Amino acid sequence: MHHILTAGAQRALIQAERIASGSAESEPTLAPLLAALALEESRAAEIMRTHQIDLAQILQEFQLPLSQDPATSLLDSPVQPLEMSQALQQYPAFREVLNHAMQQASRADVPTEIGSEHLLWGLLATAGKESEWLQSTGSLSAEKLDDSINVIFRQTVEPLDVDFALRTVAATADDQTNTLRTIDAAANRLREGLRVIEDFLRFSLDDAHLMSLLKSTRHRLTDALRFIGNETLISSRDTLNDVGTSISTTSEIDRSSLEHLLQANLKRVQEAARTLEEFSKLISPEAAAIFKQMRYASYTLEKTILTCIASQRRLENSRLYLLVSESLCHHGAGPAIRESLAAGVNLVQIREKSMTDRQLLAHGNRVRKWTRDAGAILIMNDRPDLAIAIDADGVHVGQDELPVREVRQIVGPRRLIGVSTHNIEQARQAVLDGADYIGVGPTFPTSTKNFAEHEYAGLDFVNQVAAEITLPWFAIGGIQADNLQQVLEAGATRVAVSGVICSHEHPGQITRELLEQLSN
Numbered sequence: 001m002h003h004i005l006t007a008g009a010q011r012a013l014i015q016a017e018r019i020a021s022g023s024a025e026s027e028p029t030l031a032p033l034l035a036a037l038a039l040e041e042s043r044a045a046e047i048m049r050t051h052q053i054d055l056a057q058i059l060q061e062f063q064l065p066l067s068q069d070p071a072t073s074l075l076d077s078p079v080q081p082l083e084m085s086q087a088l089q090q091y092p093a094f095r096e097v098l099n100h101a102m103q104q105a106s107r108a109d110v111p112t113e114i115g116s117e118h119l120l121w122g123l124l125a126t127a128g129k130e131s132e133w134l135q136s137t138g139s140l141s142a143e144k145l146d147d148s149i150n151v152i153f154r155q156t157v158e159p160l161d162v163d164f165a166l167r168t169v170a171a172t173a174d175d176q177t178n179t180l181r182t183i184d185a186a187a188n189r190l191r192e193g194l195r196v197i198e199d200f201l202r203f204s205l206d207d208a209h210l211m212s213l214l215k216s217t218r219h220r221l222t223d224a225l226r227f228i229g230n231e232t233l234i235s236s237r238d239t240l241n242d243v244g245t246s247i248s249t250t251s252e253i254d255r256s257s258l259e260h261l262l263q264a265n266l267k268r269v270q271e272a273a274r275t276l277e278e279f280s281k282l283i284s285p286e287a288a289a290i291f292k293q294m295r296y297a298s299y300t301l302e303k304t305i306l307t308c309i310a311s312q313r314r315l316e317n318s319r320l321y322l323l324v325s326e327s328l329c330h331h332g333a334g335p336a337i338r339e340s341l342a343a344g345v346n347l348v349q350i351r352e353k354s355m356t357d358r359q360l361l362a363h364g365n366r367v368r369k370w371t372r373d374a375g376a377i378l379i380m381n382d383r384p385d386l387a388i389a390i391d392a393d394g395v396h397v398g399q400d401e402l403p404v405r406e407v408r409q410i411v412g413p414r415r416l417i418g419v420s421t422h423n424i425e426q427a428r429q430a431v432l433d434g435a436d437y438i439g440v441g442p443t444f445p446t447s448t449k450n451f452a453e454h455e456y457a458g459l460d461f462v463n464q465v466a467a468e469i470t471l472p473w474f475a476i477g478g479i480q481a482d483n484l485q486q487v488l489e490a491g492a493t494r495v496a497v498s499g500v501i502c503s504h505e506h507p508g509q510i511t512r513e514l515l516e517q518l519s520n
């Protein structure tokens, strides 16, 4: 198979050589490559950041020098496609890493491309002090990295489906120039649109996870343009004679809200990606395939961002989520629900594991009336069909139940879908799948649901989600009045509880206590 290194991977190798040349080590080591991967605005750096590893730590650990900021100096320099066979010759010190990277890349969507994330994977798979350090400091392993690569790069896009001939089409010189001009203009539109969306994610939504997805999409643009040739594109540019630059439609200047602005730019990105895909078919099928993926990735991104905004709005005032099971309640589910509603709970889940369908239907209809009268949201656990039957506002599903896509087909577009998550990869995936909120836990030991000791995700998981996810999420599991503060300190703003309210002698009283803490 024919393997090519992405621009990011090439820059990392060049940087690694620069760092190695300034290092005191006489024997070649992999530490300069590790530092170079963290230095770049690359996929590998993004992944390391999510595992709390940064450049400063690496430089300190491996006693490496970094006299200037080489990242900026290389970022804009054009990089020619580099084949694996050339890379193996040019960088003998990293041969083992490159070979492992190649194996990993062969399993990805675009098997010919080796990116910085594959180099990181190769580094982890190569025995040595760098790999050991990554595993101990960042809890990174080749398997975990597999998950990260999957979440960011494989599952955000449709499978590579090339529906056009894999050969370039002969054209006249004029045709070629016009095609290149079109590609150049569309690439600029795409880049600009992505930048606007990135700024929105950074400054308005403040969502690190979605931002990292967007950055990956931006990197793919660089990768695709390499197949066409950056210099060729620039030499075909003719802005003065471009009739498009003077056109400014009313819709282009009508940006009535941030959301409108966001949507307009998402559309701009999708249209530009389509133009790039079509015109690249005449020049580079590889580039066309990447543009197609980018178009699909932008649909996923659009859906995800808009869901996030809509959900934040719908659940804006829901900080305390009550899961009610008849068996846990001191005086029955009815009094527990009515008293907690009166005390201010506005989000209730029916979580019954042993009722028959008929019992659940009758119970659900009663709870529907109480919650509706109180203006509260009602969610049915596990059962999309019953959510519809009792006209609940949504349904909650676990990791082993129906996936969001299938649940959405059953409950339609308006009902909320909640998903339980137990680690950061599941949380990221649930966001991309289109969940409207997620459960994050279990935070503490609980007797309400059985978990093995090692399954407690704990406050670390709460911390991780707080750092990167803005889709509404609820910390859950063993939360009580006396440990709620710790959960809030770990970054949660919403919690889901069951036992603490249901089995309390006075559900209204404990509800008020919890709400009081949540509002501070």
Ligand SMILES: Cc1ncc(COP(=O)(O)OP(=O)(O)O)c(N)n1
Pocket (backbone or CB within 6 Å): 321, 323, 349, 351, 381, 382, 396, 397, 398, 399, 401, 418, 419, 420, 421, 438, 439, 440, 449, 474, 476, 496
């Ligand atoms: C808000 C919320 N979070 C998590 C769960 C747990 O769902 P699941 O893992 O499917 O387990 P069961 O509750 O069905 O036993 C939840 N119900 N709600």
Ligand SMILES: Cc1ncsc1CCOP(=O)(O)O
Pocket (backbone or CB within 6 Å): 420, 441, 442, 443, 445, 446, 447, 448, 449, 476, 477, 478, 479, 496, 497, 498, 499, 500
């Ligand atoms: C259903 C569920 N899922 C994760 S923890 C949990 C139990 C929550 O109940 P409690 O608040 O009583 O621990």
Ligand SMILES: [Mg+2]
Pocket (backbone or CB within 6 Å): 381, 382, 396, 397, 398, 401
């Ligand atoms: Mg369930």
